[in-house]
Structures are given as C-alpha cells and as structure tokens.
Amino acid sequence: GDSVTQMEGPVTLSEEAFLTINCTYTATGYPSLFWYVQYPGEGLQLLLKATKADDKGSNKGFEATYRKETTSFHLEKGSVQVSDSAVYFCALRLTDSWGKLQFGAGTQVVVTP
C-alpha cells in the first residue's frame, strides 16, 4: 500500500545550523507530495508542496525537491532559527484519492539558541 517514511526524531540543532529531514515514499501512480508543520499547541499548516517529478517546493527558507527516481522528498533549510522548532510531517496525496493525505510519523525538530 501507499506509505511515507521519514527520519525519526528528535533532531536537535543549534541556531543557524543546516537542517535536513529525509522523506521517502511508496505509491502507485504519481502522487503529489507535501510537507506540513505543527508548531506547539497549533494545528497542521502546509509548509510546501510539489505536484510532479523535479518540482521544487519552497517557503519560509525551506525547500524540497520531488525526486521520482529515488522516491524522495527531503526537506532542507540552510539556517534554522529557534522559531523553526516544531514537528514536521511529510505526506503524499494520490491523484484519485479525493484529496486524502497519507502522512509519515513526523519528525520533531528542536533548535537551541
């Protein structure tokens, strides 16, 4: 079945460090890929997305590229801030799924001053 696997957390970084969160997927067809972020006490927010192979999604300094050959959608940020501390979820959506999202388990990121 369709699934998303992302690296386990917590990931602890110092401010201004480089962040990478790995995400790989298994899916039939050609899914759209998403990164959602959940700040403490808040709901899920869409961070970025990519709808086809080689697309790059970007937002708030975060980037992820849809790699069909490696079935991956790794999230990166060049210089993290304390305010980036949150849980990050990778997700896929199949084109015939009525919009249903399949989520990974989430990766907690902790950025220290």
Add this chain to the structure above:
Amino acid sequence: EAGVAQSPRYKIIEKRQSVAFWCNPISGHATLYWYQQILGQGPKLLIQFQNNGVVDDSQLPKDRFSAERLKGVDSTLKIQPAKLEDSAVYLCASSGQGSEAFFGQGTRLTVV
C-alpha cells in the same frame, strides 16, 4: 478568512463513556476530513465527506465511531463507547475546489 473551527479543545472521559466532537469548516469548502493523530504517529484519515456524502470511511471503526455532516457544512464525530486506545488528537480539515487541505487545531481526547 476564518479557519477551521473545532470544539472542544480538550476532553477527558472514562472508558465506555461517549464523546462528540464538532467541526465547522472554512466557508465554501465542500470536502471535510476527520483525522486521528495518536501520540508519536502521523494523522490517519478516519472519514472524508464530499458535501454531505461519505467518500471514504474505510479506516473508521464503525462499531464505535460515527460521523455525520448535515447540510454539507458542520460535522460531528462521535465515539461510543470509548476505549483507552482512542486517546488521541482528532483533527478536522477542509478543502475547496483545487485547494489544499486546511486543518483545525484539533481536539485532544484522553480516555482514562
């Protein structure tokens, strides 16, 4: 634009009791989703409505969970009777034509 509203934010009940959650989606959004997020896991879809019709309830434990979306707007999710393993955050989301899903803040349920 107002976001997805959910209530209550928190609920503590004893096992075998019943509980209901309410969701008001973004105005004009035809699609409404209920997800269950168990601690340490990603959200899992329980049920999805298109207007007031169900399009996917394959992961809904129908012996104890029920949901409705009357008039294609607000929705309620009910659990009766609750079990300890139902402790989770219940997320409601909505989406419009061609738009991404927007999530509410969720209801944290603790079953003791």
